[in-house]
Amino acid sequence: MSVNSDDFCINITNDPDLYFPDGNLVILTRDEVGNHTYFRVHQSILLKHSKALSDHIFPDSPSPVRDLYDGVPLVEFQEDPRDLNTFLKFLYEPFYVFSAAPxxxxxxxxxxxxxxxxxxxxxxxxxxxxxxxxxxxxxxxxxxxxxxxxxxxxxxxxxxxxxxxxxxxxxxxxxxxxxxxxxxxxxxxxxxxxxxxxxxxxxxxxxxxxxxxxxxxxxxxxxSPADREKASLGRERMLRWIVDRMESLMLDTWQCKGDEGCHVHIYWRVVVLHRSVIRSMDVLSTLRSMRSHKLERGTSEPVEDAVCHDCNGRWDQLLNDARCDFFNSLSSFFPDL
CATH class of the missing domain: 1.20.1050 (Glutathione S-transferase Yfyf (Class Pi); Chain A, domain 2)
Known part of the structure; x- marks a missing residue:
């Protein structure tokens, strides 16, 4: 059913899932454009799950004069009809089989x-x-x-x-x-x-x-604007963290035990890593993808950049440690949440 005027049309419907002929209470809700949805339910079911809900509908104060709908008391909720439908389905689930779980x-x-x-x-x-x-x-x-x-x-x-x-x-x-x-x-x-x-x-x-x-x-x-600002500040803090971490651990102190000049290749790995982080803005995925042994791809073949076996092992361990420390530091990138 709908109600028309010169300016608007309001649809009035009974909820198809939750309008029981023997219910002793009707709940009215309105959506954002004013359409009415009615739920006819059982007070005993509501009371079984929540005294607070029953008290909200039937307070202990002297009973007010209530409007009726379809011959039973009518109450109004401010929640969206879709939310109330989902909520009430949970309360009725042990007694009523729905075509789809909520x-x-x-x-x-x-x-x-x-x-x-x-x-x-x-x-x-x-x-x-x-x-x-x-x-x-x-x-x-x-x-x-x-x-x-x-x-x-x-x-x-x-x-x-x-x-x-x-x-x-x-x-x-x-x-x-x-x-x-x-x-x-x-x-x-x-x-x-x-x-x-x-x-x-x-x-x-x-x-x-x-x-x-x-x-x-x-x-x-x-x-909210505050959420957007926190995300931007967090992104900046993460970029600084990864730059400081990789440079302090690798570029300043890296030495190849076999004296094979691996530090040059490690330097370029760090350059590629920084570029990849800036491009993807995904520190965890980049650190994982930059490991010399791509275990997540089902292979243990090292990358082709002439880094010796020992330096590859150290590189992988440093990236793994950096990933763990980075993940454990997430709250510091986004303080005051």
Whole structure:
């Protein structure tokens, strides 16, 4: 049904999943353009999961005169109908089979899709739902370097096995994660900001057009000016860190035990590394790709630049150590998160 006027048209609908004929309560929500969606639910189900939710609807104060809709009491929520639909599906799941689960493990866009439902779970103290959503998000934003590498490899495999997809279809987007993490999971903010900092400032989520399918985007409208500034400052700090680290460890002190002149080749490796970091803005991936033994490619063949076996081993160890130290220093690149 719709209501028309000279200036606008408001759609009025009952939620197709959550309008039960025997429900004893109707919840009204409106979307951003004013369309009405009604949910007819059972107070007993709401009370089972959350006394705070039931108290919000039926406070202990003297009962006010309530409007009715379809013969039962009507209450209004300010949340978006899509968020309320997802939230209520979790409450009904043990008793009602839906055509699709409200949340799927492995969905790369969980932080964006579930933000509203997570806020409702927090508002009404439904801890199991909060824990479920946050546990799925933590999988995509690990706090150890090994787990980070495993997730990056996982996204690459997923993209390879998904013809016609882009990286935005198979990997999480940082701005929605940052928005959520600021309220509910602050420990993942450094890795989320690292990912944001390695993307071009004009990378728009889902709008790559001529860009390669491995390009990744950002929902820039979710970022505050302060977030953008932190990403820029973090990018600058990371570049300085890698320049200082590589020069102090290699150029000033490198000596080849076999006196084969390896320091010249090491110098050029550092030059290539700096250039690659500036081009990609991805320190961790660049350090990994610059190792002389490309284990991640399934081979142990050294690069062809006449560096001796001993110097290659030292080089690889220095890069591995730098990657670990860099990852463990992420919070220092983005202070005051």
């Amino acid at each position: 949340i799927q493990r492995g969905d790369p866009d969980i932080a964006f899709k579930m933000y509203g439902a997570l806020k409702l779970a927090d508002k009404f103290s439904i801890q199991p739902l909060k824990d479920t959503i946050l546990s799925y998000i933590r999988e995509d934003w690990p706090l150890t370097l090994q787990a980070w590498d495993e997730r990056e490899a996982f996204y690459s495999r997923r993209l390879k096995n998904s013809p016609g997809s882009t990286m935005d279809d198979v990997a999480p987007e940082p701005a929605s994660v940052i928005r959520l993490a600021r309220e509910f999971e602050s420990q993942i903010l450094p890795v989320a900001f690292y990912h944001l900092s390695r993307l071009p400032v004009n990378a728009t989520y889902g709008q790559h057009n001529q860009a390669p399918r491995y390009a990744r985007g950002v929902r820039g409208y979710l970022l």
